[in-house]
Amino acid sequence: MVGHQKVAGWPDMQTFEHYVPTDQMRDRCSKYVAFGMSPEACAEFNLTANRCDIWLSADFPPAKWVVEHERLHCKGYDHIGMSTMANLLARHRGATGGDLASTGGDFASTGATAPPR
Ligand SMILES: [Zn+2]
Numbered sequence: 001m002v003g004h005q006k007v008a009g010w011p012d013m014q015t016f017e018h019y020v021p022t023d024q025m026r027d028r029c030s031k032y033v034a035f036g037m038s039p040e041a042c043a044e045f046n047l048t049a050n051r052c053d054i055w056l057s058a059d060f061p062p063a064k065w066v067v068e069h070e071r072l073h074c075k076g077y078d079h080i081g082m083s084t085m086a087n088l089l090a091r092h093r094g095a096t097g098g099d100l101a102s103t104g105g106d107f108a109s110t111g112a113t114a115p116p117r
Helices: 022-032 065-076 084-094
Strands: 004-006 014-020 041-046 053-059 077-080 103-108
Touching: 004 084, 014 022, 014 065, 022 041, 022 053, 022 103, 041 065, 041 077, 053 065, 077 084, 084 103
Parallel strands: 014 053
Antiparallel strands: 004 077, 041 053, 041 103
8 A cells, every 4th residue: 555644734625526537537637647657546736726636537437545545645645755745835835826836636547557656
């Protein structure tokens, strides 16, 4: 299982789970995965709107751990050793006006590619 650590000060976000056709999920999620990797699901954070959107395939519902993984991200948990979400929050707090750097995302992928660590 993937280890997680909570980002200090992460806001209590409203979480929305969207089950959409695989094509739509890929459109949403492909920008977060490395080239050649196939996304299984992803979570998008919007610190300005204080919401977290999880995108999942309705055609091929992801494994339970994938859903749980994205839910943890929405609750403010990042992968152990990674500071992507903490940096996002810090930039958001430092930003004056506009919602620059207030959104970000994370993904889960399975299949032919290596599982996230
Ligand atoms: Zn993740």
